[in-house]
Amino acid sequence: MTERSGTVRRDVTRSRWLLPGFSLAMGAALFGAATYGGHPTDGLWMFGVMALVAAGVLVASRWSETISGLSGPGRDERLEMIDLRATALSGLVIISAVIVGFLVELGRGHGGSPFGELGAIGGVAYVAAVVFFRTRG
Amino acid sequence: MRNLVRELRAERGLSQGQLGEALGVSRQTVNAIETERYTPSLPLAIALARYFGRTVEEVFFHDGAERNGAS
Numbered sequence: 001m002t003e004r005s006g007t008v009r010r011d012v013t014r015s016r017w018l019l020p021g022f023s024l025a026m027g028a029a030l031f032g033a034a035t036y037g038g039h040p041t042d043g044l045w046m047f048g049v050m051a052l053v054a055a056g057v058l059v060a061s062r063w064s065e066t067i068s069g070l071s072g073p074g075r076d077e078r079l080e081m082i083d084l085r086a087t088a089l090s091g092l093v094i095i096s097a098v099i100v101g102f103l104v105e106l107g108r109g110h111g112g113s114p115f116g117e118l119g120a121i122g123g124v125a126y127v128a129a130v131v132f133f134r135t136r137g
Numbered sequence: 138m139r140n141l142v143r144e145l146r147a148e149r150g151l152s153q154g155q156l157g158e159a160l161g162v163s164r165q166t167v168n169a170i171e172t173e174r175y176t177p178s179l180p181l182a183i184a185l186a187r188y189f190g191r192t193v194e195e196v197f198f199h200d201g202a203e204r205n206g207a208s
Contacts, residue, residue: 065163065164065165066165069163069165074163076161076162076163076166077162077166077177077178077181078162078163078165078166078169078175078177079163079166
Protein backbone atom coordinates (compact mmCIF):
# COMPACT_ATOMS: atom_id res chain seq x y z
CA MET A 1 0.00 0.00 0.00
CA THR A 2 2.74 2.37 1.05
CA GLU A 3 4.84 1.39 -1.95
CA ARG A 4 1.87 1.87 -4.26
CA SER A 5 1.22 5.34 -2.85
CA GLY A 6 4.88 6.16 -3.28
CA THR A 7 4.79 4.93 -6.86
CA VAL A 8 1.74 7.04 -7.65
CA ARG A 9 3.37 10.11 -6.10
CA ARG A 10 6.57 9.44 -8.05
CA ASP A 11 4.59 9.10 -11.30
CA VAL A 12 3.04 12.51 -10.68
CA THR A 13 6.31 14.21 -9.77
CA ARG A 14 7.96 12.67 -12.85
CA SER A 15 5.35 14.01 -15.25
CA ARG A 16 6.78 16.46 -17.79
CA TRP A 17 3.60 18.50 -17.34
CA LEU A 18 4.04 19.11 -13.60
CA LEU A 19 6.24 22.22 -13.70
CA PRO A 20 4.57 23.81 -16.76
CA GLY A 21 1.19 23.08 -15.16
CA PHE A 22 2.30 24.65 -11.90
CA SER A 23 3.57 27.71 -13.80
CA LEU A 24 0.24 28.11 -15.59
CA ALA A 25 -1.70 27.65 -12.34
CA MET A 26 0.54 30.24 -10.69
CA GLY A 27 -0.08 32.60 -13.63
CA ALA A 28 -3.83 32.11 -13.28
CA ALA A 29 -3.59 32.81 -9.55
CA LEU A 30 -1.58 35.98 -10.22
CA PHE A 31 -4.13 37.08 -12.81
CA GLY A 32 -6.98 36.42 -10.37
CA ALA A 33 -5.28 38.29 -7.53
CA ALA A 34 -4.36 41.26 -9.74
CA THR A 35 -7.88 41.41 -11.19
CA TYR A 36 -9.37 41.26 -7.71
CA GLY A 37 -7.06 44.13 -6.78
CA GLY A 38 -8.31 46.18 -9.70
CA HIS A 39 -5.35 45.68 -12.07
CA PRO A 40 -6.46 43.09 -14.66
CA THR A 41 -3.95 44.34 -17.27
CA ASP A 42 -1.07 43.73 -14.87
CA GLY A 43 -2.58 40.32 -14.18
CA LEU A 44 -2.60 39.50 -17.89
CA TRP A 45 1.08 40.43 -18.17
CA MET A 46 1.89 38.24 -15.18
CA PHE A 47 -0.06 35.34 -16.68
CA GLY A 48 1.77 35.87 -19.97
CA VAL A 49 5.16 35.71 -18.26
CA MET A 50 4.23 32.52 -16.41
CA ALA A 51 2.88 30.99 -19.66
CA LEU A 52 6.22 31.80 -21.30
CA VAL A 53 8.02 30.09 -18.41
CA ALA A 54 5.79 27.02 -18.84
CA ALA A 55 6.44 26.89 -22.59
CA GLY A 56 10.18 27.45 -22.03
CA VAL A 57 10.41 24.54 -19.60
CA LEU A 58 8.50 22.26 -21.98
CA VAL A 59 10.70 23.14 -24.96
CA ALA A 60 14.00 23.19 -23.05
CA SER A 61 13.32 19.83 -21.39
CA ARG A 62 13.43 18.22 -24.85
CA TRP A 63 17.11 19.02 -25.33
CA SER A 64 18.41 19.47 -21.79
CA GLU A 65 18.70 16.42 -19.53
CA THR A 66 19.21 18.75 -16.57
CA ILE A 67 16.03 20.75 -17.15
CA SER A 68 14.14 17.57 -17.98
CA GLY A 69 15.37 15.92 -14.80
CA LEU A 70 14.80 18.90 -12.53
CA SER A 71 11.31 19.47 -13.91
CA GLY A 72 10.25 15.84 -13.47
CA PRO A 73 10.96 13.15 -16.08
CA GLY A 74 14.46 11.69 -16.10
CA ARG A 75 15.05 12.63 -12.49
CA ASP A 76 17.57 10.38 -10.79
CA GLU A 77 19.36 10.44 -7.44
CA ARG A 78 22.04 12.90 -8.61
CA LEU A 79 19.47 15.40 -9.84
CA GLU A 80 17.50 14.92 -6.62
CA MET A 81 20.68 15.80 -4.70
CA ILE A 82 21.29 18.83 -6.92
CA ASP A 83 17.68 19.90 -6.41
CA LEU A 84 18.02 19.46 -2.64
CA ARG A 85 21.24 21.48 -2.47
CA ALA A 86 19.85 24.20 -4.72
CA THR A 87 16.72 24.39 -2.57
CA ALA A 88 18.84 24.66 0.59
CA LEU A 89 20.99 27.39 -0.94
CA SER A 90 17.90 29.28 -2.12
CA GLY A 91 16.48 29.03 1.39
CA LEU A 92 19.73 30.40 2.82
CA VAL A 93 19.63 33.34 0.41
CA ILE A 94 15.99 34.08 1.24
CA ILE A 95 16.48 33.87 5.02
CA SER A 96 19.54 36.14 4.71
CA ALA A 97 17.45 38.68 2.80
CA VAL A 98 14.71 38.42 5.43
CA ILE A 99 17.21 39.04 8.25
CA VAL A 100 18.68 42.06 6.42
CA GLY A 101 15.17 43.38 5.72
CA PHE A 102 14.23 42.91 9.37
CA LEU A 103 17.33 44.82 10.54
CA VAL A 104 16.73 47.63 8.01
CA GLU A 105 13.11 47.97 9.11
CA LEU A 106 14.17 48.09 12.77
CA GLY A 107 16.82 50.68 11.89
CA ARG A 108 14.16 52.82 10.20
CA GLY A 109 12.21 52.86 13.44
CA HIS A 110 9.54 50.40 12.31
CA GLY A 111 8.46 47.14 13.92
CA GLY A 112 10.25 44.90 11.45
CA SER A 113 7.06 43.64 9.80
CA PRO A 114 6.65 41.60 7.66
CA PHE A 115 10.27 40.39 7.85
CA GLY A 116 9.95 39.38 11.49
CA GLU A 117 6.96 37.16 10.76
CA LEU A 118 8.67 35.65 7.71
CA GLY A 119 11.81 34.93 9.72
CA ALA A 120 9.73 33.32 12.47
CA ILE A 121 7.96 31.10 9.93
CA GLY A 122 11.33 30.09 8.49
CA GLY A 123 12.76 29.31 11.93
CA VAL A 124 9.75 27.29 13.06
CA ALA A 125 9.65 25.41 9.74
CA TYR A 126 13.35 24.56 10.07
CA VAL A 127 12.99 23.22 13.61
CA ALA A 128 9.87 21.25 12.65
CA ALA A 129 11.69 19.77 9.66
CA VAL A 130 14.67 18.76 11.81
CA VAL A 131 12.36 17.05 14.32
CA PHE A 132 10.41 15.33 11.52
CA PHE A 133 13.42 14.04 9.63
CA ARG A 134 15.22 13.05 12.83
CA THR A 135 12.39 10.69 13.74
CA ARG A 136 12.58 9.17 10.26
CA GLY A 137 16.25 8.37 10.67
CA MET B 138 36.26 8.01 -4.22
CA ARG B 139 37.86 6.28 -7.22
CA ASN B 140 36.04 3.75 -9.38
CA LEU B 141 36.40 1.42 -12.36
CA VAL B 142 33.04 2.19 -13.96
CA ARG B 143 34.51 3.65 -17.15
CA GLU B 144 36.83 0.65 -17.63
CA LEU B 145 34.11 -1.91 -16.92
CA ARG B 146 31.66 -0.12 -19.23
CA ALA B 147 34.25 0.06 -22.01
CA GLU B 148 35.00 -3.66 -21.62
CA ARG B 149 31.37 -4.38 -22.44
CA GLY B 150 31.20 -1.88 -25.28
CA LEU B 151 28.41 0.11 -23.66
CA SER B 152 27.75 3.81 -24.07
CA GLN B 153 27.12 5.96 -21.01
CA GLY B 154 23.51 6.31 -22.13
CA GLN B 155 23.04 2.54 -22.40
CA LEU B 156 24.50 1.97 -18.95
CA GLY B 157 22.39 4.78 -17.53
CA GLU B 158 19.25 3.31 -19.07
CA ALA B 159 20.04 -0.12 -17.63
CA LEU B 160 20.46 1.38 -14.16
CA GLY B 161 17.63 3.92 -14.33
CA VAL B 162 19.85 7.00 -14.19
CA SER B 163 20.76 9.66 -16.73
CA ARG B 164 23.77 9.62 -19.06
CA GLN B 165 25.02 12.69 -17.20
CA THR B 166 24.97 10.80 -13.91
CA VAL B 167 27.02 7.94 -15.38
CA ASN B 168 29.48 10.53 -16.70
CA ALA B 169 29.64 12.27 -13.30
CA ILE B 170 30.37 8.93 -11.59
CA GLU B 171 33.06 8.01 -14.10
CA THR B 172 34.78 11.37 -13.77
CA GLU B 173 34.49 11.10 -9.97
CA ARG B 174 32.45 14.28 -9.64
CA TYR B 175 29.63 12.32 -8.03
CA THR B 176 29.72 9.47 -5.53
CA PRO B 177 26.62 7.31 -6.01
CA SER B 178 24.32 6.24 -3.20
CA LEU B 179 24.82 2.79 -1.73
CA PRO B 180 21.83 1.30 -3.63
CA LEU B 181 23.16 2.66 -6.95
CA ALA B 182 26.70 1.52 -6.14
CA ILE B 183 25.39 -1.98 -5.41
CA ALA B 184 23.32 -1.95 -8.62
CA LEU B 185 26.39 -0.88 -10.61
CA ALA B 186 28.57 -3.56 -9.06
CA ARG B 187 25.95 -6.26 -9.62
CA TYR B 188 25.46 -5.15 -13.22
CA PHE B 189 29.16 -5.76 -13.86
CA GLY B 190 29.23 -8.96 -11.78
CA ARG B 191 31.58 -7.44 -9.21
CA THR B 192 31.45 -6.50 -5.56
CA VAL B 193 31.09 -2.86 -4.54
CA GLU B 194 34.65 -2.87 -3.16
CA GLU B 195 35.97 -4.03 -6.52
CA VAL B 196 34.28 -1.19 -8.37
CA PHE B 197 34.65 1.62 -5.82
CA PHE B 198 37.69 2.29 -3.67
CA HIS B 199 39.38 5.11 -1.83
CA ASP B 200 42.33 6.97 -3.29
CA GLY B 201 45.48 5.07 -2.31
CA ALA B 202 43.54 2.01 -1.18
CA GLU B 203 44.45 -1.29 -2.74
CA ARG B 204 41.95 -2.50 -5.32
CA ASN B 205 40.14 -5.48 -3.93
CA GLY B 206 40.30 -8.24 -6.55
CA ALA B 207 39.87 -5.97 -9.55
CA SER B 208 41.50 -7.21 -12.73
